[in-house]
Amino acid sequence: MRRAGLRTRVSAAFAVGALALSACVTIVSYELTRSTLFQERERTAVRTAYFDAAAVDSSLTAGDTNVADVLGALDAGADRYVLVQRAGRWYSRSAETGAQAAVPQSLRELAARGEAGAQRIRRDREPALAIAVPLGGDTVFYEIVSQRELERTLQVLALVLAAVAIMMAAGGAAVGWYVTRSALRPLGAVAGAARGIAEGDLGTRLDPATEPDLAPLAASFNHMADELARRLQRDRRFAADVSHELRSPLQTLAAAVSVVDRRRDGLDERSAAAVGLIVDEVARFQELVADLLELARSDQPVQREPTDVVALAERVVRAHGVAPEIVVDGPREWLVDARRVEQALGNLIENAIRYGGGPVAVRLGKGFLEVDDAGPGVPEGLRATIFDRFVRGPAAGARGAGDGTGLGLAIVAEHAAAHGGSATVTERPGGGARFRLELP
Amino acid sequence: MTSVLLIEDDDRIRLSLTLALEDEGYTAHAAATAEQGLAEQRRVGADTVLVDLMLPGMDGFECIRELRRGDDVPIVVISARDDTHDIVAALEAGADDYLVKPVAVKELAARLRALRRRARVATAPLRTLTFGDLELRPDAGEVRLHGAEVPVTRTEFRLLCELAEHPGQVLSRQQLLQRVWGYDIGDERLVDVHVGRVRHKIEDVPGKPRHLVTVRGLGYKLQP
Numbered sequence: 216m217r218r219a220g221l222r223t224r225v226s227a228a229f230a231v232g233a234l235a236l237s238a239c240v241t242i243v244s245y246e247l248t249r250s251t252l253f254q255e256r257e258r259t260a261v262r263t264a265y266f267d268a269a270a271v272d273s274s275l276t277a278g279d280t281n282v283a284d285v286l287g288a289l290d291a292g293a294d295r296y297v298l299v300q301r302a303g304r305w306y307s308r309s310a311e312t313g314a315q316a317a318v319p320q321s322l323r324e325l326a327a328r329g330e331a332g333a334q335r336i337r338r339d340r341e342p343a344l345a346i347a348v349p350l351g352g353d354t355v356f357y358e359i360v361s362q363r364e365l366e367r368t369l370q371v372l373a374l375v376l377a378a379v380a381i382m383m384a385a386g387g388a389a390v391g392w393y394v395t396r397s398a399l400r401p402l403g404a405v406a407g408a409a410r411g412i413a414e415g416d417l418g419t420r421l422d423p424a425t426e427p428d429l430a431p432l433a434a435s436f437n438h439m440a441d442e443l444a445r446r447l448q449r450d451r452r453f454a455a456d457v458s459h460e461l462r463s464p465l466q467t468l469a470a471a472v473s474v475v476d477r478r479r480d481g482l483d484e485r486s487a488a489a490v491g492l493i494v495d496e497v498a499r500f501q502e503l504v505a506d507l508l509e510l511a512r513s514d515q516p517v518q519r520e521p522t523d524v525v526a527l528a529e530r531v532v533r534a535h536g537v538a539p540e541i542v543v544d545g546p547r548e549w550l551v552d553a554r555r556v557e558q559a560l561g562n563l564i565e566n567a568i569r570y571g572g573g574p575v576a577v578r579l580g581k582g583f584l585e586v587d588d589a590g591p592g593v594p595e596g597l598r599a600t601i602f603d604r605f606v607r608g609p610a611a612g613a614r615g616a617g618d619g620t621g622l623g624l625a626i627v628a629e630h631a632a633a634h635g636g637s638a639t640v641t642e643r644p645g646g647g648a649r650f651r652l653e654l655p
Numbered sequence: 656m657t658s659v660l661l662i663e664d665d666d667r668i669r670l671s672l673t674l675a676l677e678d679e680g681y682t683a684h685a686a687a688t689a690e691q692g693l694a695e696q697r698r699v700g701a702d703t704v705l706v707d708l709m710l711p712g713m714d715g716f717e718c719i720r721e722l723r724r725g726d727d728v729p730i731v732v733i734s735a736r737d738d739t740h741d742i743v744a745a746l747e748a749g750a751d752d753y754l755v756k757p758v759a760v761k762e763l764a765a766r767l768r769a770l771r772r773r774a775r776v777a778t779a780p781l782r783t784l785t786f787g788d789l790e791l792r793p794d795a796g797e798v799r800l801h802g803a804e805v806p807v808t809r810t811e812f813r814l815l816c817e818l819a820e821h822p823g824q825v826l827s828r829q830q831l832l833q834r835v836w837g838y839d840i841g842d843e844r845l846v847d848v849h850v851g852r853v854r855h856k857i858e859d860v861p862g863k864p865r866h867l868v869t870v871r872g873l874g875y876k877l878q879p
Contacts, residue, residue: 455736459709462735463665465757470671473760477678501757508737521872523827530829534840548872557840 222399226391233387237380245376249369256365260344261333264358267297268348271356282306294364298357299350300326318357322347326355342366401426405436415516417444454511461504465497472497499620506622509558510604513629517552524549524556524584528577531560539564539574545581551654555630559638560584562623563650569619571648582636582655589647593640602628602638627652657771658682660701662692662718663733664710668756672705675760681767689718696722703767706750708734708741716748723749727808729770733758739844746848751810752836753845769837770810784819787879789857789866791819798857805856810835814849815857818867818877827874850875 219227267289274285286297286308298315299306300323305315317338325332326347333346342362349355404421411419420440421433476494479487525547532539549556560577563586567574571588578585593601600606605621624638627650631638636653643649659681663669669685676683684699686692689710696704704722708715719730732745735756742753752766784791790799793816798805807815817834818826826834828843836845850869854861867877 455738458737459735462756463668466733466735467665467667467671469757470668470675470760474671474674474678498759501759504757523872526827526829530840553843561840 222392222395225395226388229391229394230384230388233390234380234384237383241376241380245369245373248372252365252369253362256360256362257333257344260358260360261346263295264333264346264348264356264360265331267358268350268356271297271299272350272354275350275354283308294361296359296361298359299354300357301354303353315357317343317359318345318347322357323355326357401429401432405429405432408436408440412440412443417447451512454508458504458508458511465501465504468497469501503620503622506620506626509626510622510629513626513633515633517555517633519550519552521548522551522553522556523547524551524579527553527557528560528579528584531557531564532574532577535561535564535568537564537568537573539587540576542576542578545579549582549654551634552630555633556584556654559627559630559652560586562627563652565619566623566650567648575647583651583653585652586650587643587647589643589645592642592646592648598640601640624650657703657767658684658699658701659703659705659767660684660686660692660696660699661705662686662689662710662715663705663707664688665707668707672760672763676763679760679764679767689713689715689721692718693721696726696728701728703729703731703770705731705733708732708736708745716744719745719748719750723808727806729809731766731770733763742842742844743848746845747852749808749852751808753842765837772837784816784822785879786819786822786866786877789879791815800857807853807856811849811853811856814846814853815867815877818875821876823876823878825870825873825876830874846875 270289271285274288275282282299282301283306286299286306289297296317297308298318300315307315317336319334319336322332322334322345326349329349331346331348333344336343336345336359338359338361342365344360344362346358346360347355348358404425408419408421417440420437423430423433423437426433472490472494475490479490482490525541525543528541532541564574564577567586567588567590571590573588574586575589576585576587578587597606602624604625606624607619607621628638631652631654634654636655638653639651641649641651657680659676661669661672661676661683663672663685664687666687669687673683673685684695684701686695689706690713692704692706695701706715706718706722710718713721715732715734719732722728722730729752730750732742732750732753733756734741734745734753736742737755745753751770754763754766782793784793788801790802791797792799796809796812798807798812798815813835814831817831828846829841831846832838832841832843835849838845850867851861854864854867857866858864866879867875869875
């Protein structure tokens with residue numbers, strides 16, 4: 216699974232933290248409010264119940280035997296139910312028959328022992344308080360007080376507190392998002408600098424003063440860039456030194472060999488054959504050095520300029536002494552590094568001459584060029600590696616006099632890559648190979 | 656017989672190139688340092704000078720500038736260095752062509768022949784060509800700006816003549832390379848640097864050329 220981004224994770228952590236914090240506060244305050252309110256209500260309810268019990272007691276003691284009438288005379292609101300149990304019989308106000316069912320057994324037993332008490336119960340799925348006050352003799356006064364309104368109040372409170380908790384979490388997430396944005400902004404500068412270096416601007420450095428907290432990052436980034444520049448510089452100097460040290464003796468060889476070659480006719484057969492070998496190998500060595508040096512610097516940035524590719528293609532085929540059909544299917548002018556494209560196309564044509572019996576067509580499409588030959592083609596298994604260095608196809612056969620350096624196609628691939636494109640080979644419809652160079 | 660002066664500090668390269676050039680039919684003179692080379696050129700006045708860039712004492716760039724001071728002799732650089740900086744600097748110093756070692760003797764002979772051909776074409780009789788205050792006299796090998804003669808090298812003159820023969824018409828860098836230097840495929844920097852050098856001589860403000868203008872993506876043209 217893909218890991219969530221830093222900003223997402225930080226925001227989520229902020230949200231969870233804010234939610235946990237607000238949930239704690241909410242739950243504590245809710246519980247405190249609830250217990251306080253309940254205690255308050257219950258105290259009031261118990262006091263009222265004692266008052267009512269005293270009134271009923273005095274009425275009964277005064278000889279009023281109709282218990283229902285006595286209860287009816289009590290000033291009981293809608294939320295209060297009064298009951299009297301006398302000698303095993305239940306009395307209540309006419310409208311509240313059956314209310315005794317709500318009186319819990321434990322409270323009845325408590326009252327039977329002559330003790331007053333109160334107990335929280337649920338009646339009709341609503342919270343209520345049942346209060347028992349034993350009167351003299353065989354009589355117990357019960358009062359059931361509904362706490363419905365209190366519960367409703369608490370429900371509203373819980374709703375409000377939950378909403379606050381959710382808003383706190385959302386606020387936390389927003390703060391996290393905002394904070395990470397400002398925290399990540401310096402990283403954007405780092406990314407930009409790294410991109411600059413990747414694109415070849417080795418002078419790119421970060422200013423450690425702009426963001427003091429990120430100074431170590433800027434310092435190590437700059438150190439890395441310095442190191443990279445130094446290494447590139449060293450590599451470049453090495454390549455330059457090598458090229459000079461190789462080219463100088465090659466120049467002597469090339470000139471001296473030409474002198475001997477001119478006099479080959481005057482030599483005996485064995486010497487002439489040996490001179491022939493030296494001439495061929497010196498020529499091949501020259502190509503090899505040129506190709507290796509070309510590869511060594513192929514990672515340098517491309518210098519794009521408007522180029523008439525049709526004229527370029529015509530020039531290249533003329534220089535190689537071949538006349539393939541040039542098919543143009545797109546704009547004539549491309550924004551490319553002309554030197555590289557010229558060399559890449561030249562290498563493809565040379566490849567076609569060497570291994571494909573000569574190019575039959577050069578196609579210039581939109582951002583790509585193709586070179587077709589009518590040779591044996593490139594076997595499927597070799598198509599991926601043919602652009603590697605020193606890879607020669609079976610078409611090359613034994614390494615004879617006509618063999619190349621084995622670097623031509625590698626250079627083609629490097630030039631394509633330098634343009635951000637690619638080099639591929641496929642089968643040409645009708646036989647032969649089709650080399651394609653993508654130059655976006 | 657045409658003569659060539661080779662200024663090259665590497666003994667083996669100097670000897671082998673001297674032998675090869677003599678085989679090609681040239682009279683070859685050689686010098687191991689820039690100072691010796693300048694003295695030799697004053698003495699023998701060779702038709703073409705071949706110069707290496709890395710020389711002990713006075714370097715190749717300075718040597719080219721010194722040669723150019725009093726002479727329009729074709730100068731060809733033969734160097735192991737192929738940095739753009741070096742190539743452009745050598746051409747700006749006044750070299751006519753630039754070859755990177757190792758140079759095949761056949762290639763070198765072809766370049767020398769092309770330089771000779773240019774020298775000859777430039778002396779062919781032609782009428783005077785006028786571009787506003789700029790005047791070209793191919794018969795006399797003269798360039799005049801505001802009536803005063805401007806010293807140009809043979810290659811610069813040949814470049815101007817090619818452009819002047821097609822007034823107002825754009826010639827691509829490759830066309831100029833082919834017509835002036837005789838290259839089928841060559842380095843376009845040769846053209847650009849020479850155009851820059853010519854501009855310094857024939858333009859009142861080289862940064863804002865009036866006569867020799869660049870047509871972006873196409874090439875150059877000469878206009879009044």
